[in-house]
Amino acid sequence: MRLRSFAFASTFALVLATPGLALAEPSPAITGEAIRADIGFLADDLLEGRDAGTRGYDIAARYVAARFETLGLRQAVQDSWYQPVTLAVAQLDKDSSPAMTIGGRRFANGDDVAIAAFGREPKQSIEAQAVFVGYGLKSDREKINDYAGLDLKGKFAVALSGSPVGMPSEIGAHLAAEKSLAAQQAGAIGLITIPTTSYLNRTPWEKVRDRAQHPAVSWLDKEGQPYIRTPAIRGTGTVNGAAADALFAGSGKTVAAIRAQAEKEGARPRGFALKPAVRIDRASSVATAPSRNVLAVLPGSDPALSDEYVLLMAHLDHLGVRESAKGPDKVYNGAMDNASGVATMLAVAKAFIESGERPKRSILFAAVTAEEDGLLGSQYLARNPVLPAGGKLVGVVNLDMPILTYDFQDVIAFGADHSTLGPIVEKAAKAEGVSLSPDPLPAEGLFTRSDHYRFVQEGVPAVFLMTGFAGPGKEAFEHFLKTDYHQPSDQMSLPFHWEAAAKFAKVNYAIAREIADEPQAPLWYKGDFFGDAFAPDAHKAVKR
Structure with missing residues (x-):
């Protein structure tokens, strides 16, 4: 000094x-x-x-x-x-095995699903129907509403990662970061993400799975709860491979076809109700x-x-x-x-x-x-x-x-x-x-x-x-x-x-x-x- x-x-x-x-x-x-x-x-x-x-x-x-x-x-x-x-x-409880069950088929965490810890609920078992919502974006200014005409109340929203090809990058990044908020406003209780082909080319699935194992960090609010902007979105996860295919069973649509459509300039796959019920089970400890x-x-x-x-x-x-x-x-x-x-x-x-x-x-x-x-x-x-x-x-x-x-x-x-x-x-x-x-x-x-x-x-x-x-x-x-x-x-x-x-x-x-x-x-x-x-x-x- x-x-x-x-x-x-x-x-x-x-x-x-x-x-x-x-x-x-x-x-x-x-x-x-x-x-x-x-x-x-x-x-x-x-x-x-x-x-x-x-x-x-x-x-x-x-x-x-x-x-x-x-x-x-x-x-x-x-x-x-x-x-x-x-x-x-928040960290996933080492004594329990998080899983996502889709249409009665259980997918263990770390295979074709990636589930992170959730600090606001130490033990969770949430089951609901699911709705595919395209990219899951909503903006009155940009006249975008991927939830239009869809009933999400009490259901899981299933959304593609990112934003449409060709959307101005900063607007796309902002809207992508606001997906949980858009899902909450639509009445959803959870958000399940399907990575696009472009995303997986930049970030291999192995890295996505590894990130989900890291602690989830937030700050304590005045009520002593981990702060989250979207408290109504209680169940989250990312799916790939067989788990993503299982979500679309009986819909007449395939993940491969939707991903291929999403790679086209300006393409925005439309949403529809999915047939299988989805359940997320996980336990987390919070320090x-x-x-x-x-x-x-x-x-x-x-x-x-x-x-x-x-x-x-x-x-x-x-x-x-x-x-x-x-x-x-x-x-x-x-x-x-x-x-x-x-x-x-x-x-x-x-x-x-x-x-x-x-x-x-x-x-x-x-x-x-x-x-x-x-x-x-x-x-x-x-x-x-x-x-x-x-x-x-x-x-x-x-x-x-x-x-x-x-x-x-x-x-x-x-x-x-x-x-x-x-x-x-x-x-x-x-x-x-x-x-x-x-x-x-x-x-x-x-x-x-x-x-x-x-x-x-x-x-x-x-x-x-x-x-x-x-x-x-x-x-x-x-x-x-x-x-x-x-x-x-x-x-x-x-x-x-x-x-x-x-x-x-x-x-x-x-x-x-x-x-x-x-x-x-x-x-x-x-x-x-x-x-x-x-x-x-x-x-x-x-x-x-």
């Missing part, structure tokens, strides 16, 4: 008390060495992979809290740097694990804007220690994913303090837990806000796994096309000599797959920032994804480009500063899918 940080903590307190006072340093210094030190600590073996709910994560959280305190930031939670998040970890989000505030300077908050966030957790890892190294250190994002956030916070000029809007800094378990820490923060009375969150910038192994020339802001955050990011990046590039992976729907999306679901414009694909960027990204993503090799031995790390932090400082100081808060664009879906009554901007 450097003496200079203590000096700035004291000086910053004086600045807060004296609005007209400014520090001498005209532009903040961000160095690769400082970022390297933060990543080096967070990705050390001593932290054992920072798995949420473990001692290693708690040490990482304490480190970030100490950095916030040293910088002179304020606590967002009264008398604490932490927002407690109690995780509920709890305390975790926490680490939060800090930099108060805004403008009395007219300081009640508006910009959130700069990064997930702090990674995958922990896994004995199943190939090779002698069992620690998943998560240097790039996402110690680099947290270190960037800390560098930006330090830059704000050292600039001597407080932003006009307030900034909330958040290192969140359990992203790897399903964006849980961010979901908890989004649904349990910590802002004071009258405070309003107006924009989110999420830092998740920037690839810092090359001197990037562009950045990607997933979500930039949906709100006025796009031009703000472009302007700020350009001032740092960096261009803004469009989404290079539209088919992946990445906008819906990281922590910022939990705030989008609450109606807040957001972007997710990564280094770009220009020059060596595409090759560097693909190499990391193929070789090091979610592997023990994601550690400090990677060929980090520390000057690029400093540049990425400088770009993000410029972006956060621009958002915080703009006269107008970020707005969704008029007619944008996500703005219409999650903030239908909000004032919108016309896209130029």
Whole structure:
């Protein structure tokens, strides 16, 4: 801990008390060495992979809290740097054998069915009729209702995975993620998924089965129950092979024919009632694990804007220690994913303090837990806000796994096309000599797959920032994804480009500063899918 940080903590307190006072340093210094030190600590073996709910994560959280305190930031939670998040970890009972029975034929878990644990009901035996619902999508805006004309009340919905070929990727990803909600609204009690051919080409059935054996993690709500957005959907599972064939017995349809139809551009198989009854039997045990989000505030300077908050966030957790890892190294250190994002956030916070000029809007800094378990820490923060009375969150910038192994020339802001955050990011990046590039992976729907999306679901414009694909960027990204993503090799031995790390932090400082100081808060664009879906009554901007 450097003496200079203590000096700035004291000086910053004086600045807060004296609005007209400014520090001498005209532009903040961000160095690769400082970022390297933060990543080096967070990705050390001593932290054992920072798995949420473990001692290693708690040490990482304490480190970030100490950095916030040293910088002179304020606590967002009264008398604490932490927002407690109690995780509920459900696992299948080892003494029982989960199964799905279809038309009297029992399919054991791990063969042609994949059934995961369910924390809200330790013992389950649910039987009902089933209805095939095509992709199981529903959107008034897009004029899609795969449930139209079908009676789902008290029944299982049976749906293809994903969304129709050719549907805009982000809309398709969102609607696919909302299938349980659509099924619940239709009156279903369960959702059974049939993976499409395209899905199985990307994710082999063996991997689908293996994932179902992993613990199902959620957070405890105020009633002490594992939180789930769709509590009426009690029975879930994925089927393939003979189990999928059994569902369609006597219907005159085959899984093969439906899958073949689904591979065609724009095809949407129609739904119909299925003949066999379905029963799901499973037993789960639930344990709890305390975790926490680490939060800090930099108060805004403008009395007219300081009640508006910009959130700069990064997930702090990674995958922990896994004995199943190939090779002698069992620690998943998560240097790039996402110690680099947290270190960037800390560098930006330090830059704000050292600039001597407080932003006009307030900034909330958040290192969140359990992203790897399903964006849980961010979901908890989004649904349990910590802002004071009258405070309003107006924009989110999420830092998740920037690839810092090359001197990037562009950045990607997933979500930039949906709100006025796009031009703000472009302007700020350009001032740092960096261009803004469009989404290079539209088919992946990445906008819906990281922590910022939990705030989008609450109606807040957001972007997710990564280094770009220009020059060596595409090759560097693909190499990391193929070789090091979610592997023990994601550690400090990677060929980090520390000057690029400093540049990425400088770009993000410029972006956060621009958002915080703009006269107008970020707005969704008029007619944008996500703005219409999650903030239908909000004032919108016309896209130029």
